[in-house]
Amino acid sequence: MKVCTVFLLFLLSAALTGQSIVNERTARPWTYWWWMGSAVEEAEISRQLRQYADSGLGGVHIIPIYGAKGYEDKFLPFLSEEWMAAVRYTIAEAESLGLGVDLTMGTGWPFGGPWVGEGEAAKKLVVTDKGFHGEPTGQQVKRAAPGGEGPVMDYFSGAAVDHYLAHFDSVFTHTAHPVEPRAYYHDSYETYGADWTTDFPRIIAEQRGYSFADRVHLLRDTLHPERPAFLHDVRATLSDLLYAEFATRWTEFSKARGFLTRLQAHGSPGNILDLYGLADIPETESFGCSTFGIPGLACDPDYSEEQFGRPSTLMMKFASSPAHLMGKPLVSSETATWLGNHFKVSLRQVKPHLDQLFVSGINHVFYHGTTYSPEEAGYPGWRFYASTNFGPTSHFYDELPLMNRYVTEVQSRLQAAESDNDVLLYFPISDLWTKAPSPVTVFLNVHHYDTWFGATPFGRTAAQLEKEGFAFDYISDQQLQKLEVSARGEVFHADNPQVRYRTIVVPPVDYLPAATVEALRRLASAGATILYEEHLPRAYAGLGHQQLSEGPADRLPGGTGSARVVERLPEALVAAGARREELKKSGLDFLRKKNASGQLYFITNLGERANARPLQLAADYAYVTITDPLTGRSGYVATRDSFTLEVAPGTSYFLQTSRERPNGEPWQYRRTRDTMALRNSWEVSFSPGRSGAPRQVFHHDTLTSWTGWGNDTLEYFTGKATYRTTFHLAEPAAADGYRLHFDEIRESAEVILNGVSQGTIWAFPNTLDLRAADLHEENELEVVIQNVSANYLRKYDREHPEWKRFYDINFVDITYRPFVAAEWPLHPAGLIGTVRLIKWSGR
Numbered sequence: 001m002k003v004c005t006v007f008l009l010f011l012l013s014a015a016l017t018g019q020s021i022v023n024e025r026t027a028r029p030w031t032y033w034w035w036m037g038s039a040v041e042e043a044e045i046s047r048q049l050r051q052y053a054d055s056g057l058g059g060v061h062i063i064p065i066y067g068a069k070g071y072e073d074k075f076l077p078f079l080s081e082e083w084m085a086a087v088r089y090t091i092a093e094a095e096s097l098g099l100g101v102d103l104t105m106g107t108g109w110p111f112g113g114p115w116v117g118e119g120e121a122a123k124k125l126v127v128t129d130k131g132f133h134g135e136p137t138g139q140q141v142k143r144a145a146p147g148g149e150g151p152v153m154d155y156f157s158g159a160a161v162d163h164y165l166a167h168f169d170s171v172f173t174h175t176a177h178p179v180e181p182r183a184y185y186h187d188s189y190e191t192y193g194a195d196w197t198t199d200f201p202r203i204i205a206e207q208r209g210y211s212f213a214d215r216v217h218l219l220r221d222t223l224h225p226e227r228p229a230f231l232h233d234v235r236a237t238l239s240d241l242l243y244a245e246f247a248t249r250w251t252e253f254s255k256a257r258g259f260l261t262r263l264q265a266h267g268s269p270g271n272i273l274d275l276y277g278l279a280d281i282p283e284t285e286s287f288g289c290s291t292f293g294i295p296g297l298a299c300d301p302d303y304s305e306e307q308f309g310r311p312s313t314l315m316m317k318f319a320s321s322p323a324h325l326m327g328k329p330l331v332s333s334e335t336a337t338w339l340g341n342h343f344k345v346s347l348r349q350v351k352p353h354l355d356q357l358f359v360s361g362i363n364h365v366f367y368h369g370t371t372y373s374p375e376e377a378g379y380p381g382w383r384f385y386a387s388t389n390f391g392p393t394s395h396f397y398d399e400l401p402l403m404n405r406y407v408t409e410v411q412s413r414l415q416a417a418e419s420d421n422d423v424l425l426y427f428p429i430s431d432l433w434t435k436a437p438s439p440v441t442v443f444l445n446v447h448h449y450d451t452w453f454g455a456t457p458f459g460r461t462a463a464q465l466e467k468e469g470f471a472f473d474y475i476s477d478q479q480l481q482k483l484e485v486s487a488r489g490e491v492f493h494a495d496n497p498q499v500r501y502r503t504i505v506v507p508p509v510d511y512l513p514a515a516t517v518e519a520l521r522r523l524a525s526a527g528a529t530i531l532y533e534e535h536l537p538r539a540y541a542g543l544g545h546q547q548l549s550e551g552p553a554d555r556l557p558g559g560t561g562s563a564r565v566v567e568r569l570p571e572a573l574v575a576a577g578a579r580r581e582e583l584k585k586s587g588l589d590f591l592r593k594k595n596a597s598g599q600l601y602f603i604t605n606l607g608e609r610a611n612a613r614p615l616q617l618a619a620d621y622a623y624v625t626i627t628d629p630l631t632g633r634s635g636y637v638a639t640r641d642s643f644t645l646e647v648a649p650g651t652s653y654f655l656q657t658s659r660e661r662p663n664g665e666p667w668q669y670r671r672t673r674d675t676m677a678l679r680n681s682w683e684v685s686f687s688p689g690r691s692g693a694p695r696q697v698f699h700h701d702t703l704t705s706w707t708g709w710g711n712d713t714l715e716y717f718t719g720k721a722t723y724r725t726t727f728h729l730a731e732p733a734a735a736d737g738y739r740l741h742f743d744e745i746r747e748s749a750e751v752i753l754n755g756v757s758q759g760t761i762w763a764f765p766n767t768l769d770l771r772a773a774d775l776h777e778e779n780e781l782e783v784v785i786q787n788v789s790a791n792y793l794r795k796y797d798r799e800h801p802e803w804k805r806f807y808d809i810n811f812v813d814i815t816y817r818p819f820v821a822a823e824w825p826l827h828p829a830g831l832i833g834t835v836r837l838i839k840w841s842g843r
Contacts, residue, residue, distance in 0.1 A: 025100055026330060027412035028058025029404055032369025034384045036806065037067020038145055039074035040086050044374050046093050051392050052370070056404030059100030061185060061262075061366060062087065064107040064145035066808035068382050077147030078107050079171050087179050102183045102262060105168055105250075107148030109187035112141040114150035115167045120160035121151035122194040125219075125440065132216050134196040142190060143808055155189075156197035156238060158245040165253045173257050183260035186250065188285060188446065189268035195238060195441045203241065208233045209544060219440065228434045229543045232511070235433040235442055236542065239270035243278070251278045262332060266318065269441040271429050273476035277322035281364065283332040284319035284357075285446045286311045289339055292352050293608035294649040294764050296744060300340035302814050308338065308447050311353065313360040313589070314462050315449040320361025321473035324419035327496030332364040333357050336388040341814040343380075343789045344827065345388045346747035347396045347403050348650075351763040354407060355604040355652050359589040363414035365407055379690055380796075385809050395718060395789040399748045399762045406763075409629040410602065413654060417593035417600045422502045422578040423465060423472035424491065428458055428509040430477070430516075430541035461507035461533060461569070468570045469584035469618075471592050475504070480519045485526035489562065503529040503576040505569065511541040520563070529576045530563035579618035586611035588647060592619075598657035605647040614642035621657035626667050628653055630763065635667030644669065650764025670840040673735055678781070678835045682725045689719025691792040703835070705746065705828040707791065715826060718792035723783040723831055732775040735839035742766040743833025745785070752782040767838075787829035790821070797821040 031052065052060060064083075067075050076083040091101045106113060112121075123134040139152045154160040172179045197203075201212040218230040247263070247270075254261045264283045265275035276282035288308045289299035316333070323331040336353060339345050354365065370391035373381035381393045390400065432452065436442045444452060453459040465472045475483075482494045490500035504523065517540070524530045566572035574580055583590045587607045593600045599619040605611065617624070624643060627634040629652065637643045638661070647653060656662070681701050686693035694713045698706075706714045706721065740751060740758075748762040756774045761767070796803075797820065804811040804819060811819045 023412065023415060025058045025098060026364055027408050027415060028056055029335075029365045029367055029407045029411075030059040030061060030100070030102070030332075031057055031367040031390055032334070032387070033060040033062055034369065034371045035062060035064045035145070036372060036382045036384075037071060037074070038064045038076040038078065038083055038086070039067055039071045039374075040076065040090075040372055041074070041374070042086070042089050044372070045086070045090050047375070048372060048392075049090070049093055049097055049099060053097040053099055054401075055397070056401045056408065057099065058408075059102065059182070060090075060094065060370075061102040061104070062090065062181075063104045064148060065143045065384070066108075066806065067146060068377070069805040069807065075146045078113070078145050079147060083147070084171065084175075084177070084179060087181075088177055091179070091181060100182045102185050103179070103181040104187070105184045106141070107145035108141050108143035110141070110152055110189065110191050111155075111164060111186070112139075112150050112152035113144075113148050113167075116151045116153050116160070116164065118151070119198075120154055120157065120163050122154050122191050123196040123198070124193045125196040125200075127216060127219050132213075134198065134200070137191075137193045139192055139194075152191055152194075154197055155191055155194065155246040156241040157199070158249060160197075161246050161249050165250065169253075169257075181259065183262045183281060184250075184254045185262045185283075186264060188264040188266050189443070195234075195269070195439075197241065200237070204233065204237050207237055207240065208542065215543075222437070226543060229541070231436070231440065232430060232434040233542045234440055235269065235436075236430065238441065239429075242268060242270040243274055247275050247278050255280075264334065266315075266446040267443055269443055271427070271476050271478070272318050272444050273322055273427055273474055274478050276319050277326055277476075277479065280328065281330045281332050282319040282323050282328065283334065283366070284316045284360075284362065285334040285337065286316070286353055286357055287334070287337045287447060289349075290353060290356060292606040294352060294606060295608060296766070297349065297352065297650070297764065300344055300814060302341050303338070304815055307815065309449065311356065312449055312454075313356060314454075314459070314466065315446055316357060316360035316362060317462075317474060321475070322479070324361060324421060324473050324499060325424075325475065325479060325493050325496065327493070327499060329415060330364040331362050332366055333362045334368045335365050336390075337368040338386055338814055339388045341790075342383070342389070342819065343395070343793045343821070346788055347399055347762045348745075348747060348764055350388070351403065351406070352604075352606055352650060354410075355606065356589070358410055358414065358602050358652075359591045359604060361419070361591060363411050365411065380793075380803055382806070383811065385806075385812050395786065396748065396762075399760060399786065402760055402762050406630055409632075410652075413600065413629075414591070414593065414602065417595040419473070419499050420592045420594040420599060421471040421473050423470050423573060424475045424501045424504045425458075425462060425465065425472050426480070426504060426506045427474045427476055428507065428512070430513050431458075431509040431511045432456065434511045434541055457508040457533075461505065464569065465505075467584060469581035470570075470573060470578055471581070472505075473501075477513055477516045477519075480516055480523075483519070483523055483528075485523055485528045487527075489527040489529060491523060491528045502578050503531055503573060505573070506530065506532045506537070508534040510538045512537040513541050514544075524563040528562055531569065531572050531576065532563065532565045533569050534565070534567065536565060581618050582616050586613050586615060586647075588615075597662075598659065600657075601655040602652065603647065603655060604652035605649050607649060610646050610648045614644050615655075616642040617655065617657060619657045621659060623658045623660070623662055625656040625658065625662045625664070626653055627656070631769070635665050636662045637667050648765045648767075668842045670737065670842060672838055673841050674839040676727075676837045676839075678725055678727050678837060680725045680727060682723050682831075684721055684723050684830075686714075686717060687720045687722070689717070691716055691718045691795070693717060693719065703831045703833060705826075705832055706830040707826040707828065714829075716791045716795040717829070718787060718789040721785045721787075721830060723785065724780065726778065726780050727837065729775060729777055729779060729837075732772070732777065735772075736841045737772055737839075738770045738775060739838040739840065740768050740770060741836045741838055742831060743835070744828075744831070746787055746828045746830055746832065748786045749831070750784040752784070754780055783831060783835075785830050788827060790824060790827040791829065793821040794824050794826075
């Protein structure tokens with residue numbers, strides 16, 4: 001029970017002090033770590049773990065998958081003694097380096113394997129003119145590792161789940177040398193076509209009170225008036241089975257053996273809020289590229305929104321909402337999956353997506369990811385097909401510690417504070433289950449969320465709350481049952497009384513479960529404020545109930561005291577005590593939390609222009625401490641009202657409110673006094689890298705992409721280039737400070753002034769403060785640029801196509817076609833445009 005004990009100590013320590021040994025580990029970003037063929041060796045495990053620790057990672061998540069061709073003799077069959085020994089060694093070695101280890105309870109995804117027989121395999125319903133029956137879906141484990149190949153498990157059968165877990169229990173736990181990761185993990189639900197289990201007719205009769213056989217014809221009779229209600233009952237029953245027979249059993253199994261659970265509930269045909277709520281660490285997924293407005297930032301043109309959709313804060317809140325409501329300290333995310341095509345992603349593309357996760361309530365990032373790649377595999381090495389490469393062969397690996405430091409700074413603060421949201425938005429899944437015409441299973445996936453809730457009244461209400469600046473979480477029917485009401489009319493979950501909400505919003509829906517109607521009545525009678533947007537629900541969900549009563553005593557499903565129908569929701573929320581943050585009107589996204597000092601805000605600008613108005617917070621404060629987590633710059637302002645803070649596109653800040661004067665210095669405002677363009681010629685030299693480098697030194701008065709300088713080698717060069725110039729500064733002491741601004745950096749830039757490093761620009765905006773003491777009248781400026789490796793892969797993939805030597809899917813591009821880089825257009829590289837020196841003065 002070591003892991004659970006440590007986790008409880010983390011909870012206690014974080015609550016009391018905001019700091020702990022475990023918190024330092026979980027505050028750092030973790031990474032998925034794919035074991036290809038599980039062809040792992042102790043020396044390589046140690047080498048790679050040391051690299052991860054040195055880069056600032058906090059842990060790894062082992063996922064065994066298919067292998068690399070030519071290494072078959074090194075494959076370790078899943079769950080063999082040799083494989084178990086490798087996992088035990090990894091956990092021990094990671095612990096010595098201050099790293100944690102999570103483990104997938106299976107290979108690839110979803111759960112399944114050779115020990116799953118036909119009776120325990122996933123099943124689908126087949127309806128014919130003569131009746132109905134179930135049969136196996138035939139789905140095999142996706143991306144399975146050697147020894148893990150086999151049918152996918154029946155997630156709706158408790159007997160099948162118990163059989164699966166018992167197999168792991170005999171290997172992982174009941175052995176002389178058990179495997180002890182921090183947490184067991186389950187990926188997004190990708191069990192295709194499964195909508196049946198052997199006992200389904202008996203279960204639906206017990207739960208719904210009628211014969212399935214008598215109603216099964218409604219699945220084919222699309223015009224029958226009872227079909228929507230029957231579809232609801234089938235879907236609700238499948239959801240109940242997924243929750244009780246799989247998720248609950250898996251969670252209880254893990255906890256009983258002292259391990260945490262990390263669960264990606266999305267993609268499932270269940271109420272994902274309830275499934276997330278079972279996990280110790282709910283996990284969402286940031287898949288693909290969001291279209292932010294930050295100047296100079298663009299998605300890979302090869303990315304297909306039609307195929308994969310866009311990441312959304314509204315989708316991510318499905319994971320963070322149960323964590324906030326129920327008091328779970330960690331919410332994780334699979335991060336930067338297919339952010340861009342292989343060899344094209346830069347850290348400046350990753351950071352805005354990280355900030356999007358943070359304002360969504362995520363505080364435990366997992367990069368997606370790194371691949372175990374032995375040193376002998378060379379470059380590009382072993383690569384997973386659907387990821388952003390955060391491993392040592394990545395072009396940005398030298399700069400990765402800088403991003404890891406940023407993530408650690410942000411997550412350490414977020415993990416040490418509590419949620420401070422005001423509104424609970426009811427998620428009307430029964431309305432969705434009733435109205436969705438087909439198929440039988442409705443999968444709540446993370447990719448095309450717009451197809452199942454974005455365009456619904458619930459989705460529109462969520463978008464309105466976000467736009468209007470209200471801080472809110474989602475709540476399910478089941479979670480409503482555990483709400484209680486304080487003497488002040490605030491609602492809270494019985495397991496987490498310290499986090500309280502000021503109102504519950506029911507979006508415009510037609511169908512509600514009877515138990516939810518009764519729960520809303522109970523809460524309103526106890527003094528909770530229930531706001532029904534536009535109209536009341538019109539009917540009970542399912543075949544068991546029909547129209548809601550319209551009698552005077554029951555007209556409002558929430559009761560007659562604190563429940564009301566509202567046409568103008570924002571005004572009604574303010575009247576109910578919900579705080580509307582003006583930050584949104586300034587074009588800023590935010591997360592508001594609370595701690596012993598007051599309110600803690602994480603704010604970020606993901607738009608195209610800096611905020612134009614002073615900021616005002618919906619909190620009671622006399623001071624606001626401003627901290628830039630990227631640079632560490634910090635200071636306080638004394639105000640009970642608005643204050644000036646320019647948040648440039650791509651920038652993020654922490655704002656900590658307090659009534660007492662904080663420690664530290666006042667915030668130093670900076671007023672631009674003068675801007676000077678650096679006009680002298682630039683000398684550019686290239687450091688030899690794996691792609692080679694031209695021997696000549698280049699001189700340019702105008703900065704353009706080096707791919708257009710007429711040198712064949714530069715068209716495929718990947719590595720570091722040093723730009724040198726000089727500039728004269730008549731009176732260095734005449735200004736309070738100086739800042740460099742670059743029009744365009746492709747993709748990171750270390751700035752060295754008169755031989756002294758000033759720091760590295762790896763994220764937007766393209767600015768860097770210079771240390772005044774390092775400036776002289778005559779100055780030498782060096783800028784060391786690192787580009788992405790896309791141009792090099794154009795050449796390498798043409799000359800060495802044999803590097804793609806993997807089983808299963810082998811290697812594909814961002815559209816899932818075979819990966820071919822030879823015809824890619826050239827990717828811009830180097831410094832582009834003008835470099836300016838900005839003088840500023842404080843006030």
